[in-house]
Amino acid sequence: MGAVAESRPSTESRSKWQELVRNVRRYWYCYLMMSGTFALLLAFAYYPAFSAFYHSFTNWDGFRQPDWVGIRNYQEVFTSEEIFGKGFRNMFILAAWQIFRSSVFPLLGAALLYRVKSEKTAYFFRLLFVLPIVIPGLVGILVWRQLYDPNVGLFNEILVGLGLTRLAWLNSPDTALFSLIFMGFPWIDGVGLLIYLAGFLAIPLEIIEAAIMDGAGTVRRFFSMELPLIIPQIRLIVILNVIGSFQNFGWQLLVTRGGPAGSTTVPAWSMYKAAMNEGRYGVASAIGVVLFILIFALTLINQAAIRSDIEYEAH
Amino acid sequence: MSMFSMSRRDLLKALGLTAVGVVAAACTPSATPTTAPAGEEPVETAAPAEEVAETITIQHWAQAAEPTAPDVELEPGEVRKVAYDEVAEAYMADHPNVKIEWYRFPAGSNIDEWLTARMTAQDAPEIYWANSESLWPHIQKNWALAFDSWAELPNPYVSGNERWFDQFEDVAVISQTGPDGKLYGINMDGAGVLTLYNTDAFETAGITDLPTTWTEFIGACDALLDAGFIPYGATLAEGMTFSHWLHAHIYNQLVWDTIYDWDKDGNMVITAKDLVLSFEEGLFPDWDAFLQFAHLFKELTPYFPLGYEGELDLPQLWRQGNLAMYMEGNWGVSQLKNDPPPHGFNWLAFPVITKDIWPAAPEKVVRIQGAWGAMQYHVPGYLAQTDPARVDVIMDWLMWSSVPEHVGSICKETGLVPLTKGAEGLPELAPFYEPYDRAVPYQSWNTMSASAWNAECNLWQQYLPSDMTDDAFLELAEETFSAEVDKVLEANPDWVTE
Numbered sequence: 001m002g003a004v005a006e007s008r009p010s011t012e013s014r015s016k017w018q019e020l021v022r023n024v025r026r027y028w029y030c031y032l033m034m035s036g037t038f039a040l041l042l043a044f045a046y047y048p049a050f051s052a053f054y055h056s057f058t059n060w061d062g063f064r065q066p067d068w069v070g071i072r073n074y075q076e077v078f079t080s081e082e083i084f085g086k087g088f089r090n091m092f093i094l095a096a097w098q099i100f101r102s103s104v105f106p107l108l109g110a111a112l113l114y115r116v117k118s119e120k121t122a123y124f125f126r127l128l129f130v131l132p133i134v135i136p137g138l139v140g141i142l143v144w145r146q147l148y149d150p151n152v153g154l155f156n157e158i159l160v161g162l163g164l165t166r167l168a169w170l171n172s173p174d175t176a177l178f179s180l181i182f183m184g185f186p187w188i189d190g191v192g193l194l195i196y197l198a199g200f201l202a203i204p205l206e207i208i209e210a211a212i213m214d215g216a217g218t219v220r221r222f223f224s225m226e227l228p229l230i231i232p233q234i235r236l237i238v239i240l241n242v243i244g245s246f247q248n249f250g251w252q253l254l255v256t257r258g259g260p261a262g263s264t265t266v267p268a269w270s271m272y273k274a275a276m277n278e279g280r281y282g283v284a285s286a287i288g289v290v291l292f293i294l295i296f297a298l299t300l301i302n303q304a305a306i307r308s309d310i311e312y313e314a315h
Numbered sequence: 316m317s318m319f320s321m322s323r324r325d326l327l328k329a330l331g332l333t334a335v336g337v338v339a340a341a342c343t344p345s346a347t348p349t350t351a352p353a354g355e356e357p358v359e360t361a362a363p364a365e366e367v368a369e370t371i372t373i374q375h376w377a378q379a380a381e382p383t384a385p386d387v388e389l390e391p392g393e394v395r396k397v398a399y400d401e402v403a404e405a406y407m408a409d410h411p412n413v414k415i416e417w418y419r420f421p422a423g424s425n426i427d428e429w430l431t432a433r434m435t436a437q438d439a440p441e442i443y444w445a446n447s448e449s450l451w452p453h454i455q456k457n458w459a460l461a462f463d464s465w466a467e468l469p470n471p472y473v474s475g476n477e478r479w480f481d482q483f484e485d486v487a488v489i490s491q492t493g494p495d496g497k498l499y500g501i502n503m504d505g506a507g508v509l510t511l512y513n514t515d516a517f518e519t520a521g522i523t524d525l526p527t528t529w530t531e532f533i534g535a536c537d538a539l540l541d542a543g544f545i546p547y548g549a550t551l552a553e554g555m556t557f558s559h560w561l562h563a564h565i566y567n568q569l570v571w572d573t574i575y576d577w578d579k580d581g582n583m584v585i586t587a588k589d590l591v592l593s594f595e596e597g598l599f600p601d602w603d604a605f606l607q608f609a610h611l612f613k614e615l616t617p618y619f620p621l622g623y624e625g626e627l628d629l630p631q632l633w634r635q636g637n638l639a640m641y642m643e644g645n646w647g648v649s650q651l652k653n654d655p656p657p658h659g660f661n662w663l664a665f666p667v668i669t670k671d672i673w674p675a676a677p678e679k680v681v682r683i684q685g686a687w688g689a690m691q692y693h694v695p696g697y698l699a700q701t702d703p704a705r706v707d708v709i710m711d712w713l714m715w716s717s718v719p720e721h722v723g724s725i726c727k728e729t730g731l732v733p734l735t736k737g738a739e740g741l742p743e744l745a746p747f748y749e750p751y752d753r754a755v756p757y758q759s760w761n762t763m764s765a766s767a768w769n770a771e772c773n774l775w776q777q778y779l780p781s782d783m784t785d786d787a788f789l790e791l792a793e794e795t796f797s798a799e800v801d802k803v804l805e806a807n808p809d810w811v812t813e
Contacts, residue, residue: 029324029331036334059805062431063456082773150622151545151632171622173776257553260624261776276428278766279452280802 049292056285062275066282073286083270083287086262090177094266095245097181102241103234106192111222113193114200126197130190141254144183145170170256173263180251180264192237199230235302242298246291267291369412371708374440376418379646379689380504380725384419392653398728402721406712413708418443427765434458439695441709447490447686448761450499451587455807457696459499462491465710466498472718482717485583486754487734490686494588496580501713503722503738504688504731507645507747508560514659516544516639525663529611532666536618539639546618548633548641551776552626553769558612560642562759562771563683564665565611569604571677574756585757587764587803588810594800595811605792606785607673609778616779624776645747646689649730652743662746679752689731690722760799767799 024031056073058066078084109129116122132140147154148169156166169179203226211221227234249269252258258265258273267287275284321329382400389395403415418440421429426445433439434456445453453459466480473482480488480498487502517535520542526532536546549557567574577585577593593599620627620638630647632638634656640663651660668676692713698706715721719737726733726740732747733740740748761768774795778788804811 029328032335033327033331061452061456061806063435149628151620151627151637152635166621168622168624171625171627173624173780176625256625259552259773259776261773273766273769276425277769278764278802279427279806280766 052285052288054285055282056289058282058285060281060285061279062281069282073283074290076283077267077286077290080270082258082262082265083267087265087267087270090264091246091266091268093177094180095242098241098245099238101184101187102189102192102237105187106189106237107196107234109188109193110196110200111226113197114226115218126194129188129193133190137250138254140184141251145255148179170264171260173259173261176256176260176263180256183251195233195237196230199233200226203229239299239302242302243295246295246298370414371412371705372414372416373442373705373709373712374416374418375442375692375712376420376440376444377442377689378420378444378691380729380731381417381419384417390654394653394728396728398724399716402716402725406715410711413712415712420444430458434695434697437695437697437701441698441705442692442694442713444689444691445500445693447500447502447691448758450491451494452764452806453693454493454495454499458693459493460694460696460699460706461493462498462501462694462710465714470714470717472715479714479717482719482735482737484734484736486684487686489582489584491691492582492584494580494586496582500691500693501717502686502688503690503692503717503733503735504726505685505734506683506687507732507744508642508683509645509746510640510663510665511633511643511647511660512640512663513544513633513636513638513656514661516542516636516658520544520639526666527664528669529666529672530669533614536615540618544639545620545632545637546639547615548627548629548638549615549619549623550627550629551624551772551779553772555626555772557629557642558772558775559759559761559768560683561612562608563755563757564681565668566604566608566759567681567753567755567757568668568676568679569607569673570601571679571681571753572675573598573601577757583756585762587762588807590757590763591800591803591807591810594796600796602789602793604673606789609788609792611668611672612775613779624780645732645744646730648741648743652730652741664746664749664751677752681753681755682751683758684732684747684751684754686734688734689729690716690725760796763799764803766802767796770795770799 055066057068057070059069059072060066076083080087113122113125113129116125150156150166150168150171153169155169159166167175170176207225207229208221211225216224247268249266249272252264252266252269253272256264258269268291271284271287271291274280274287377399380399381396382398383389383396399417403417407413407415420426427449430439430443430445430453433443439458445459450459462480466478468479470476470479470482476482480501483502484505487505488498491498491500491502493499516539520535520538522535522538524531526535539546549561551558574585575583577589577599579589579592580586590599616623620629620632629638629641630643633641636656636658664680664682667678667680669678670676694706694709698709717735719733719735722733722735722738723740725731726738730741730744732744759768760771774792777783777791783791
């Protein structure tokens, strides 16, 4: 696969084209059936993206004709303390944490589950970890908000019971970001766990048995064999969480509204506010474009950086 | 024998063609009447309500005045609201070709997002609610139809009425006046804000005389704090009304004599445009008064609940008996009646700032009492081009709705405060009818824009818990406010060139 393709004669290119045309003619009904999906994809995925790129250079309230303003919106994004200063800083902190927590804790959970010998026990624990998926995330967020309530929340009641001072948690600039990070404890995401578990289960048993016969212990096997073999799953989880964490503003919308004093604001929240609350779609589009470029770049880096020499195809 | 003689390939071809046909049919736009481009003024028509042969359905989002939906299960103690239904049924009995439907606003939806979607699609309800502070951005987008032609007509349903809008209190009419001087809606009720207090807590704290001045109020807060209560509810999260209301109550007292200097067009309404023009002339804000407001705000912070910098559920805290006082609007009365808290309660006016605190203080009682009620109704601007005959019917229905007896019945049921002359409200709202010296014509930076409101909340979140010096605070406040003015001018460059 690493060999450089030699240049081919032009007759081979023409035959490839002819083959394509022949296939389209033969299976026209398949392409016709797919055309609806592509049309919807163009209309609802690609068109809005290109529209956002265009409108990022305009002053637009979402309703009237946009006015071209050049790079003014981008200037505002990169000079704004709220969007660039606090927003990007918080976003990178939350994203780094999100990547860490989605990579480590479900992985540990999957690794433990993989080692459970009894099938019934394994099934029971797998169900236990996965069941919370069916609960809407919103419910979880609201429950945590109640736990964090500074005046009547459970956490402060525990602190008072231990003789400590109450904290404002989400309501103080000093503790709000940490409180957001702590939400979701013990951070074992059911979907991530299943993806990792599938990776572990795809490892050929012969390799594991051979390693055991050679005297490799549990920890050695995990780091030297199992981890490299589930690199594709890790890469997938990291990519999904990079994209998700950069785009996510659910906590801000439901819990903190980016405050207090901008301590939990992220660019995606500023984008939402600019569009929906302030009617400044041009600025919102500019933030969206910047986030897109950032996510795209990080995805490419992720693809290049996280790889293993040993990758088996699933059976 | 198989019913289908088609091969699998033929069947797939047929399915493919059918699927494409369905998608194509769904995506084909229906014929739409021509409409004026956004930004152009709609053409007003003032024809009297004509009988139209076919049934006209009017969707009306009545907001808090709406009757309870028939399929809703009531909470314990909750009373089914029927007053507006009765008003509508009487109207429909006299106008068999008109059907009034209650538009139920989607729960949890954001009004701005909803309006943008509905106005873009031109399928908004024929009558919708919007707060008067949103007026000028809506007018710019042709979301609100001008009412002037109909406002001058007599209301045929009110005996002796010669001009429809003479039925309403001045503040109701003023609130619906746009920057161009035209009327863009109707306002049948208003909203008032007072301080709701726990009478049991006051008794426990030994407070026998209600505080009327700022100094007395601080004294009462001290007594409540000593008695183990959280004296005063506050929450500074963006979108929460606390700082907005406090700004209105305190700052208006400090700038009493100069506030109407900001009224550049002289219509007794302080609009976003007035504020921007006043800022350009250096008249607004009065930074000395704003600094004094900041000091008074900070003086209150020891009496706020823990975590006041963020979002708190003040009604919950108050009902639990932890919180002694918090600002609430008259709309809370219905719930208090239906589901009384486990302690006594009453209403308290905001304390008066005395001259020893601010020498220029007029020592007058201000009240947030204005036209921010549930019965603020607007009509989509595009209807003037797309369906002018329907507009006449809509106005006729609104004239019927605004009959004082009808407004009174709705207000008594819902706890709203009528701004329609001759309409009576709930006796429990008597504190809201008590005399005061001035209803605040300006509330906070929110008057300028939603973004400015968020910026002001952010400013207080930074200042109040900190040791920021006065100079640092003023520098931050001026920088913040100036940036917000720039945003408003960006959307309205013609304001400063007129």
